[in-house]
Amino acid sequence: MTRFFTENVHIGYGDSLIVKDVSLKIPDRQITTIIGANGCGKSTLLKAMTRIIPQQSGSIILDGESISREGTKKLAKKLAILPQTPESISGLTVSELVSYGRYPHQSGLGRLTKRDWDVIDQALEMTGTKDFKYRTVDSLSGGQRQRVWIAMALAQETEMIFLDEPTTYLDLAHQLEILELLQRLNAEEGRTIVMVLHDLNQAARFADYLIAMKDGQIVKTGTGEQVISPNVLREVFEIDAIIGKDPITEKPICLTYSLIKGDKNHEKIYATNRTATSSYS
Template identity: 70%
Template sequence: MHRLHTDRVRLGYGERIIIDDLSLEIPDKKITTIIGSNGCGKSTLLKALTRIISHQSGAIMLDGKSILKENTRLLARKMAILPQTNEIPVGLTVGELVSYGRFPYQKGFGRLNQSDLDAIDRALEKTGTAEFKYESVDSLSGGQRQRVWIAMALAQETEIIFLDEPTTYLDMAHQLEVLELLQQLNKEEGRTIVMVLHDLNQAARFADYIIALKNGKIVRSGSSEEVISHEVLKEVFQIDAVVEKDPRTNKPICITYNLIKGE
């Protein structure tokens, strides 16, 4: 049984429907990546799965219970989300930002107890950001900041982490660094990772399960070998792709592609 699944979900904004009649399952303790062209519903789906927006009909179930009926603090102890853009108050230190992950566990005046402090330090160590604990977040590089945001999610101590395009605006080395960190969290701690990625080769390399969306519908879902194929990429992105096997990972890799016109 999958802890998180949807049943015939409809999502949209007002009368504008983005996703309709969508049923899917998120594999437990695996890395799931959602791919698709701009506007296909990837981020909308992520927001609905984490209750940032409400679904109009159907059901989103976590541990056999509708997420709409779950207590907010209890839900925040089960899942964390890193949105596409993050705003940081000027002058906030790394340690202060990571401490926000402890909000679901705080009572009264929100003072941090020893358990909170230990969770913060573990998250900083795990993400390699402990040396920046007392530095201002806005003084860090893009890759360092992203690791700090992930540290905040780790401090929340959830079993499921959602990320919306976590490699955006990062150079190739920092993209790889972030994705390898997420893979490590999955392999070593059994965290369920769900993320939206634009880079197909990154999705193929790091995901155990891929969901390909087009116009709010699932075109194909499954392993990278099942989804990253000439036929699927043609349908989802309207490209004529050459897909081979990566000699280092044995995963599919898109070598080159042309835009298909007139179809």
């Protein structure tokens, strides 16, 4: 049985409908990535799937129950969310921030137990942030802060972690660091990871399952080979893309692309790149 799925979900703000009639299943213990152009509804869908915002109609089901009817603490024991631009209180230490992940497991008194501190230390260890334990979060670099936020999500001890563009504002090395950490959590801990990414090559490299969206609807779902294809990218992003194979990971890789509309060199670029593709196939 699929643990998490949506059925005919519509999501909007006021009179504006952003996500339209979306039905999908999130594979258990895999990495799922949602891709699509800016404004297509990726983040809106992620927020609804984590109950940050309500859907207007349809169902979002986790373990056979609608998440809209779950108690807050009960739901927080099942899924964690890392928003696109998390903000911490100035002066908060790393250990204090990560301890917030223990909220769903605390009693009415709200005191941290030895078990809580053991989980916090383990989360810091797993994310390579234990050396920062007593430093303030706002004194860390962007990549370090992002790892600390992931540590907080880990301290929540959920089987599912949702992340909205976790590599935003990070340089290439720190992007890779974060994505490899998530991949390790999936492989070693069996965590189900659901995230929104902009970079197509990162999505193809790290995701087991991809969801491509356009104008609030699902265009294509499947493996990297099924979704990172010229036809799908033409429909979703309005680009002509040349897709090859990464010589190290053997995953699809977008070698180059051109705009379908408004690019006067489109035909020349496309023909040249199509010829070049043969050496990667």
